[in-house]
Amino acid sequence: MKITSTEFVISAVKPEQYPDDALPEIALAGRSNVGKSSLINRLIQRKNLARTSGQPGKTQTLNYYRINNNMYFVDLPGYGFARVSQETRKQWGKMIEKYLTERMNLRAVLHLVDIRHAPSAEDVMMSEWLDHIGIETCVVATKADKIPKGKRPAHVKVIREKLGLAKDRPVIVFSSEEGLGKDELWAWIKPRLSTDGGTDGEPSETEEA
Numbered sequence: 001m002k003i004t005s006t007e008f009v010i011s012a013v014k015p016e017q018y019p020d021d022a023l024p025e026i027a028l029a030g031r032s033n034v035g036k037s038s039l040i041n042r043l044i045q046r047k048n049l050a051r052t053s054g055q056p057g058k059t060q061t062l063n064y065y066r067i068n069n070n071m072y073f074v075d076l077p078g079y080g081f082a083r084v085s086q087e088t089r090k091q092w093g094k095m096i097e098k099y100l101t102e103r104m105n106l107r108a109v110l111h112l113v114d115i116r117h118a119p120s121a122e123d124v125m126m127s128e129w130l131d132h133i134g135i136e137t138c139v140v141a142t143k144a145d146k147i148p149k150g151k152r153p154a155h156v157k158v159i160r161e162k163l164g165l166a167k168d169r170p171v172i173v174f175s176s177e178e179g180l181g182k183d184e185l186w187a188w189i190k191p192r193l194s195t196d197g198g199t200d201g202e203p204s205e206t207e208e209a
């Protein structure tokens with residue numbers, strides 16, 4: 001994917017603040033610190049457009065990044081962060097739920113899990129919930145550089161089993177550090193942008209001359 005423009009648009013806390021230009025949106029869900037913001041930066045080849053941090057819980061709003069003036073990445077607040085109040089968690093939960101269930105422009109979700117660990121109870125819940133909503137989801141196993149190459153398939157197997165993924169569901173092994181999985185992930189995302197909600201038919205890859 002050739003990136004011609006990237007732009008941080010808004011940190012939204014309510015639907016009224018979401019952009020109204022109807023561009024397709026790809027959202028990123030996953031535990032706090034799993035690497036959501038880093039993955040966005042890697043996909044768009046910008047060092048720090050999406051703010052990353054060693055401190056979990058950094059992203060607490062829905063952060064919109066407009067790419068090439070034809071799509072958005074929506075960085076969702078990470079879940080599973082212990083050091084926030086029950087009340088704050090509830091509010092995030094509601095905001096994310098509302099976004100995922102009601103947002104018309106949402107085309108697909110990238111669900112990030114850390115390749116090093118078996119998915120947590122919250123990961124499993126999120127996965128089941130995304131299935132329940134019926135939104136297209138791609139599981140991304142992050143921080144692959146932290147596991148030797150030969151051991152990665154075994155870790156992916158654990159992720160598949162824990163999340164109960166059917167054979168035809170993708171798990172993309174990714175490293176923001178090294179760029180591994182970047183092309184594969186773009187290849188998954190691209191066709192999801194070109195359909196008008198993905199009702200039926202093949203997404204058109206052809207271009208009019």
Ligand code: GTP
Pocket residue numbers: 030031032033034035036037038039051052053054055056057058059077078079142143144145146174175176177178
């Ligand atoms: P929240 O905003 O808190 O939800 O976290 P996040 O999911 O956006 O995680 P973020 O991208 O900020 O990354 C968290 C930490 O993990 C940072 O210190 C990153 O440098 C590190 N990290 C992210 N991706 C990778 C990766 O692929 N490899 C390695 N080695 N470190 C990574």
Ligand code: MG
Pocket residue numbers: 036037038051052058059075
């Ligand atoms: Mg973040």
